Amino acid sequence: MWMTPQIPRVIRIQDFRGEKLGEEDSDEMVGYRQQPGKLPFSKPGSGGKNQFSEPRDESSIPESQGGSKAQPWGDHRHDEIVSGRVIGKPTALVDSRWKVTGQAQYGDDIRLPGELVGRIIRSPHHYARVLSIDASKALDLPGVLAVATGQDATSAFGVLPVTKDEHAMAQDKVRHVGDLVACVAAVDEASAREACRLIEVEYEVLDSIHDMRDGLEDSDLPIHDRGKYHIGESNVQKRVFQEFGNVEDMRDSMASHSSDWLFAGANHGFTEPHAVVAHWDPSGRLTLYTPQQVPHYLHRALADVLEVPMHQINVYRTFVGGGFGGKSDPFPHEMCAAILARKTGKPVRINFDREEVFWVNRGRHPSRIGMSIHSDSEGRISGIETDALIDGGAFASFGHVTTYYNGVLHTAPYEIGGFHYTGARVWTNKPASGAMRGHGAVNSRCAVEVGLDDICEQLNVDPIDFRLANLLPPHSSTITGFRVTSIGMRECLEKVREASGWDEKFRKMPLGRGIGVGCGFFISGSGLPIHWDPNKFPHATVHLKIDMDGGVTIHTGAADIGQGSDTVVAQSVAEVLGLPLDMIRVRSRETDTSPVDLGSYSSRVTFMNANAAISAAMEIRAELIKATSEITGAPEKKLVIGDRRIFRKDDPAVGVSYLEALHKSQEDRGALVSSGSYRTPPMGRVHKGAAAGLAPAYSFSAYVAEVEVDVETGQTKVLKVWAAHDCGKALNPLSVEGQIIGSCHMGMGQVLSEEMRYGRTGHLINPDLLDYKIPTVHEMPQVFPIIVESNDPEGPFGAKEAGEGPLLPILPAVVNAVYDATGVRVSELPISPDRLYKAIEKKCRKDGVSSPTEMKTPRISHSELQEKIVERGKSHSERDIERRRGKEPSPYHNGALFGLDPEVPGDEQDSRWTAVVTPSEEYLESPGLAGSAWKHVERRKRGDSQ
Amino acid sequence: MVQYRLPMLPPSDEVDWGASVNGNAVSTRLESNAILLDVLRDSLGILGTKRGCDMGTCGCCSVLVDGSPRLSCLMLAQEANGCEITTVEGLSDGHHLHPIQQTFTECGGSQCGFCTPGFLVVISALLGENPEPSEGEIKSAIEGNLCRCTGYQQIVDSVKEASNILCNGANVDDSTDPKSDPHPGFSG
Structure with a gap:
């Protein structure tokens, strides 16, 4: 017999009415001094549990602002804006309550009315030419609405603009077991799976390579063909040669270590399998719901592959059930969902089996x-x-x-x-x-x-x-x-x-x-944004909007994948404006509403987005201080921001509440909006690959x-x-x-x-x-x-x-x-x-010991x-x-x-x-394993007819 | 394997099915070979229970069936016929989080949050039976759940903290309480 779990909760019982009545009776205003000439604001009377301004946490405010914290690592340009609120304090993720109550919607939790289920037909061969695809039996199956193949989307894409070598589905060849061949949309999972079985694909199996060392050799049919940029006839995709410093004398040494490592490939192992929902809405725009680390790159790739302008697409980032880099490419299955949704005119959801996650992979290189x-x-x-x-x-x-x-x-x-x-x-x-x-x-x-x-x-x-x-x-x-x-x-x-x-x-x-x-x-963030060349756009942009209710809405494209980027951006704004976190709301899900952001990769989010958020918040801060100065008559330079109050540094009793300053600055213009951005400073040297x-x-x-x-x-x-x-x-x-x-x-x-x-x-x-x-x-x-x-x-x-x-x-x-x-x-x-x-x-x-238990372990006696x-x-x-x-x-x-x-x-x-950055002929006489990639000559430099 | 060579199973017989899901009586007709996870997610729309692997390896689909943790992806819905089923949605009463939900937010037990529902129901069963589990008992309870973000340490911390709330009592916030006043010191 099941019983409701007995949870002895201690629930705070308070007579809220009594508490409020008590305060209404009192005219005392703690920490507030009525200023002559102050405009008669209507009392907002919003209630709220934190009625009184908390004292600043002096220990987290640097010395330069009057706090007690010494700066052992030198001063910082943001010292002046630390308000002692949230930065540096252990903070629950702002979206954690959604997660613990099961209300966070991940990719597979987006359910739209009338949606179809999509499945992907994958290659059973390592390397094969697709000769024909016969979908007639599948299309005869009741409940199957559409089948799409590579012919439905022929544009190439890839996360890096220099190496676009992926397609929504196979164009002529499949390149690994699990590579996409076709996809179907059906009314339910069972019909979709059955349709996959009924699609007949004829392959011509080609010789595949599996050992990475074989990839260095010339091949009859390289896995990709990069035209004149192809490196010989090999499967070398990229090669790098770099020599810096005193290479000549370095081997002339007192101690030398040499080893040959073999690292196995690893998968991210995030718990959420990929899932995507695509929906072309009645106005003809595509909304793609997907757990993505880099919605913006996907946005671009979708526009290319579907051949529609970017403004016609809204990429909606659902909650992301772990990324770790594994959800940071634009993926073929995302294209498939969009193609099927376009064909059928209905929303299409594709969610992966765990096995399919491994076929997509993008994990650590062996x-x-x-x-x-x-x-x-x-x-x-x-x-x-x-x-x-x-x-x-x-x-x-x-x-x-x-x-x-x-x-x-x-x-x-x-x-x-x-x-x-x-x-x-x-x-x-x-x-x-x-x-x-x-x-x-x-x-x-x-x-x-x-x-x-x-x-x-x-x-x-x-x-x-x-x-x-x-x-x-x-x-x-x-x-x-x-x-x-x-x-x-x-x-x-x-x-x-x-x-x-x-x-x-x-x-x-x-x-x-x-x-x-x-x-x-x-x-801590890549200095070169992948998609922008020349680099004219900022790396990260954050918009802020504050309406009369006082809550701050942050629009950022930073993709929270569980690492807490929403939280850190909210914290940064809260810190600068002296607000508690519950007054900040982050809107970071949709490319429709968020400014362009490169996404969550190369550990760039905190550095770039928080910097952008700070510069946006600084603009608002300046407005609030200006308004406070107008109300109180105090010079702007003397004013600082504390917990929901703006006041004189030297006489904290002189000041106004955040809401008063806000309303004052909104008088002529309505909502306060600002935009901040971050770009990296010029850095580095000029050799090939320096970036x-x-x-x-x-x-x-x-x-x-x-x-x-x-x-x-x-x-x-x-x-x-x-x-x-x-x-x-x-x-x-x-x-x-x-x-x-x-x-x-x-x-x-x-x-x-x-x-x-x-x-x-x-x-x-x-x-x-x-x-x-x-x-x-x-x-x-x-x-x-x-x-x-x-x-x-x-x-x-x-x-x-x-x-x-x-x-x-x-x-x-x-x-x-x-x-x-x-x-x-x-x-x-x-x-x-x-x-x-x-x-x-x-x-x-080697040591001549009979049992491992008798092995000698290393010991050290220090040398001079x-x-x-x-x-x-x-x-x-x-x-x-x-x-x-x-x-x-x-x-x-x-x-x-x-x-x-x-x-x-x-x-x-x-x-x-x-x-x-190019190998000498001398080096090429006895190159290392990877170095031997340089024995090939790029086709365009070969001088022959190719 | 990648290519699905087996033909589609013929539809099996439909049967009546009923259960109490998070305290609500549910009755429906479903195929006799339906998997509990599919029923919860696709038929009943209870999406808090997650699908991570479909083969009982990750624990994301854990639910409580008559109070004990079960992997819903490896369970026929028939097995739970007439049972009380609790999913993550059933842990909180709408206003107050269950202590383990509260401490998961405060101690970092949840990062991406996808494995969280599975952990929460398993831990709530543990705490229901034993409000003061040892570290070993905590680890044994969650050994069937995989988490890729936290490295488990902050999950174990969360359980200890929840145990502390259960044993010693502490405030659990009401989520519908009024939040911060943008106009402090000026109420009334």
């Missing part, structure tokens, strides 16, 4: 990374050589960028003597890889950090001290010319060292227990992980993670901690259990959440999130990103901890028990160099504090640690330092 790191006798990182071959699957997606990110995103936080990078992305007949949390940086970062651990082992120095002695200072420039502003890397390392008890544990724990460190560096990885700010993180390895079974368990992340300023510490812990979860999955496994015939054999192993609550270690606030000069209130960067360090921290626990250095992820046990067995054989690098770390620490507090720090280019003049880039002052 990669083969060759990593060499060199250190000189001073304990400096004299060179990093990376050769990254990444498996792009069947489409380009974000791959152009990923190919760069695999290299350029490990040129910091360390000062390095030389940097050599060759990267290549190839097409294979697999579901496409794309952007996934930590885009492009995760795998190569893992290889770098594990390499540094090995270097320290060879040099007999502490890996944390080694890192501390090689960091770039604040306001510096990396070897490839990225502009680093704030950097809290040092503090991150120091804090995790202390919190984890590093010095007592490292290389001191028994067999099977280990501790390891890893660092991360990630962009990839450029960001207005960078986040830094350092993790220490403690693991337990069962050496007899190869099972690894992560016990604890100390996770320090420099996010500039935690606007919402609750969310920042959530992002850090969530990143640990996702990274831990990749390093220990998650893997897209392809069988012998090239089929994906685990397209479901049973066999694709996402960590459950039992696998999760205890994570201690540590927030480091480096007060970025250009970030909103000093903030930088916190969504992706925190994922990077967990992989190398775990790999290094496994080494500490077992003496086995793995170079293949995930570290599944079978892989690790094989490596343990190998080590046993240790003292030297500790000293250097200390002096750098002082240098850094001076630089971050100084008003205008002098230029500092990577290379100063190697004796160069910090004022000038290395290649401009020393002939041994280079900056080249």
Whole structure:
């Protein structure tokens, strides 16, 4: 027998009537002084529970505004507008009540009257030519209203304008199992599925390729044909060559690390499968409901594919059940829904099975990374050589960028003597890889950090001290010319060292227990907007509207995918206007009403949208202060904004309420509206590819992980993670901690259990959440999130990103901890028990021990160099504090640690330092794996008839 | 597999079906092989219960059937005939959130929110039985639910905090209470 769960709730019982009557009797006005000449406002009498202005939270207001908080990281341009309301306080997401009551509508929750169900016919072959599609039987089935094929939409699209290689459905070829061939719309799911079965497709099966190394070779029929831009006759989609610094001498070193990594592909594993509803309304406009991270790019792609003007389309972003990069491409199924809705004149809903999510994929690239790191006798990182071959699957997606990110995103936080990078992305007949949390940086970062651990082992120095002695200072420039502003890397390392008890544990724990460190560096927003060239539009725009009720409506295109972007934008506005969050409402769902925004990718939302929101709110703030000045006669400069009041800084009793100031400023013009925008400052150097990885700010993180390895079974368990992340300023510490812990979860999955496994015939054999192993609550270690606030000069209130960067360090921290626990250095992820046990067995054989339990674990006795690098770390620490507090720090280019003049880039002052982006003939004589992509000549440069 | 080679199942017999869903008596006719999740979402329009995988791996579709958590995607509607079914919509009374809903918002238990309904019903059953669960008991209760955003830690924190509310009592806000006054200090 079921009983209503007994929930002993303590419900606040108040006699509201009595409370209000009591106040009505009183004429006292706390904190309010009637001003002579004040206009007689009608009393708004809106009631409300927060009747009285709360005192300002002095601790969160910087000194420059009269607060008590000292500024250890220097002043910030937003100090003056901090009102001590919401910034920096743990804040529930503004839409969380919708989520916990089940009222949040995700893609599949949009149900329109008379809607049809769409299904997609997918290719069963890896690579095949579609010879014919016979839909007659399907169309005869009662309840089937339409069938669409590739002929219904022939325009190509793709998220990057340079690599548009996708179509709504197959034009002539299918390129992976699961590729779209046709789609149907029927009255219900069963009929739609049956129709899919009845459609007869004739294929000519072609030779498919599955190993990424095969993609480097010439092929009879490359997976895509890029015409004159095609690289030879190969399947190389993108190749990058970069050499910076003193490449000539870097290999002449005291310690060198070299390893060949194999990273398996990973899927985002968001819980909400893709779903889309398309509806052409009676006025002939299309509304497309979809959980999208980048509604604007979809908006453009839809206009191209459907051949209608953009203003005829409204992309409605539903709640997004997790994105992580996996919902940031315009997708073919979204086109299919729109095409079917257009054909049938009825709304069409397509929702995916979990299996289909894996066919769409766009997850982490399977990669083969060759990593060499060199250190000189001073304990400096004299060179990093990376050769990254990444498996792009069947489409380009974000791959152009990923190919760069695999290299350029490990040129910091360390000062390095030389940097050599060759990267290549190839097409294979697999579901496409794309952007996934930590885009492009995760795998190569893992290889770098594990390499540094090995270097320290060879040099007999502490890996944390080694890192501390090689960091770039604040306001510096990396070897490839990225502009680093704030950097809290040092503090991150120091804090995790202390919190984890590093010095007592490292290389001191028994067999099977280990501790390891890893660092991360990630962009806080991409400096170059993908779709705008030349870059004339701002990156983010926010509109504000305040009507007489006093509530603030924010229109932003920032896509909240659960990370809390609506909340952070609302917080920023609330902070500037001194309002509580319940007076702010965010409208961010529809492209009809929101200004153009690039969407939620490359960790750009907080930095760019909050900055835009602040500048919009500043306009309103100025209006309110002007109105207050008119009412009270106080000079504008003396006025500050507190909790729903605007008052004299030096005499807080003189002031008016927010609503009074608002009504005054609305007298002549009605609603207050404003618009703010953000664009990145000019940055970077001019070589080819210089814009990839450029960001207005960078986040830094350092993790220490403690693991337990069962050496007899190869099972690894992560016990604890100390996770320090420099996010500039935690606007919402609750969310920042959530992002850090969530990143640990996702990274831990990749390093220990998650893997897209392809069988012998090239089929994906685990397209479901049973066999694709996402960590459950039992696998999760205890994570201690540590927030480091480096007060970025250009970030909103000093903030930088916190969504992706925190994922990077967990992989190398775990790999290094496994080494500490077992003496086995793995170079293949995930570290599944079978892989690790094989490596343990190998080590046993090599060491001549009979049982894994008798293995010796690594120990350390510091060399002379240790003292030297500790000293250097200390002096750098002082240098850094001076630089971050100084008003205008002098230029500092990577290379100063190697004796160069910090004022000038290395290649401009020393002939041994280079900056080249095309390989020399000498290199091509013995290229690395990815480097061999350069043996092909682009067709247009080949000089033959093609 | 990708290509659906099996022909459509012939429609099965229709049967009478009735249940109490979130306290409301529901009776309808449905096919005898209908899945409970499909009935809830597609027939009854109770969309708070989410479909994540259709094979019992993610826990997003969890509902309470006669008070115990069940995966509605692996359950024939017939099995729940005549039962009391509680979905996430049934946890709050409209004004007051269930303590676990309240703490999910305050402690960051919900980020994207898609897995949240599943977690909430499972946890509400746990707290109904045991208002003061240990960390181990909390973890065992939610082991069948996957969350990709939070890494579970803030979910466990939320449960502890909800347990605190249940044991010690605390205010649960009424969501229809008046909100902030834009004209503070000037009421009346």
